[in-house]
Amino acid sequence: MLGFTFENVDITKLSPDQFAEIRKAVPYHGVICIKNQELNEDDLVLFTKKLGIPVLLPEALRFNNTKKEYPELARVSNILPDGTLIKSHKAAEYWHSDGDFWQPGQNYIFNLLYSQVVPVVGGETGFADLRMAYESLSSELKERIEDLEVIVCCDEIPDFKDTKPEDRQPDAYHRIKHVHAETQMTGLYIGHTLAKIKDLPQAESEEIIRQLVKEIERPANQYMHKWSAGDVLIWDNTSVMHRSMGGYGDSPRLLFRTQAFMSPLN
Ligand SMILES: O=C(O)CCC(=O)C(=O)O
Ligand SMILES: [Fe+2]
Numbered sequence: 001m002l003g004f005t006f007e008n009v010d011i012t013k014l015s016p017d018q019f020a021e022i023r024k025a026v027p028y029h030g031v032i033c034i035k036n037q038e039l040n041e042d043d044l045v046l047f048t049k050k051l052g053i054p055v056l057l058p059e060a061l062r063f064n065n066t067k068k069e070y071p072e073l074a075r076v077s078n079i080l081p082d083g084t085l086i087k088s089h090k091a092a093e094y095w096h097s098d099g100d101f102w103q104p105g106q107n108y109i110f111n112l113l114y115s116q117v118v119p120v121v122g123g124e125t126g127f128a129d130l131r132m133a134y135e136s137l138s139s140e141l142k143e144r145i146e147d148l149e150v151i152v153c154c155d156e157i158p159d160f161k162d163t164k165p166e167d168r169q170p171d172a173y174h175r176i177k178h179v180h181a182e183t184q185m186t187g188l189y190i191g192h193t194l195a196k197i198k199d200l201p202q203a204e205s206e207e208i209i210r211q212l213v214k215e216i217e218r219p220a221n222q223y224m225h226k227w228s229a230g231d232v233l234i235w236d237n238t239s240v241m242h243r244s245m246g247g248y249g250d251s252p253r254l255l256f257r258t259q260a261f262m263s264p265l266n
Helices: 016-029 041-051 130-135 139-145 158-162 202-216
Strands: 004-006 031-034 074-077 109-117 125-129 149-152 172-175 177-179 186-188 222-225 232-236 240-244 254-261
Touching (some): 016 031, 125 130, 172 177, 186 202, 232 240
16 A cells, blocks of 8 residues: 555656546555656646645755745755765654644645655665554554644754744644545554644653554554655655655765645545
8 A cells, every 4th residue: 555656657748647646646655656757846846736735945944955946846965056965964864744833734745756866875765654553553542542632843843943933833733643634544643753742741642652653663564765866756744754764874865855735635
């Protein structure tokens, strides 16, 4: 169920049926890969606009994308636009859902990540299926989390450290038991591994999150994507969590990312 690969398609020249097939596959498979694409910035933005409403993140969260004409793009890379390598670069090496800081419903966000430079070692992106993680909970734990909510606070998200106060969103409360509006599948939703549970003492909140993360980290619930140049990955941040698996040392790695606010299909 987790992951699906499309080959022999060009995302700049999809028929309406091909586009619909790809769009529909994302929430069910959690993450899909489209191989061998050759895309420029305009292609990435155009395709993202077909998916939904592009997310415009504060400048600090676009990382080193300095191109003002493409505010939809983030540069996920250890190479600066001028070619300089950022030594010992580390980012996103913890399980999270992008867009968890948006309010419930608004957090139905697809990510698109396009690979241009693949490191010679490491650099995989990991995915964890939140539906499989929910299914693997004990019945006691399912019952325990039934009505619980996580609190996602921008101040606790590492990427927000360089943003301005006005870039921060109000705290978002999300039900941990998440029924997907489009697939009707039930999954876990915790946003990120340091999120706190509403109305619970710190120690109890941490203990429940620890038990949930144990299921998310079960290898049987995961897929590790080994990048090839030209891969486009699209994932649903409410069906899967993701993280960089790191391990690329100072080997160059360059990916471009866009995000789209999605509306459930009828
Ligand atoms: O670098 C990666 O593998 C993942 C980065 C990430 O978390 C993202 O693009 O949202
Ligand atoms: Fe991310």
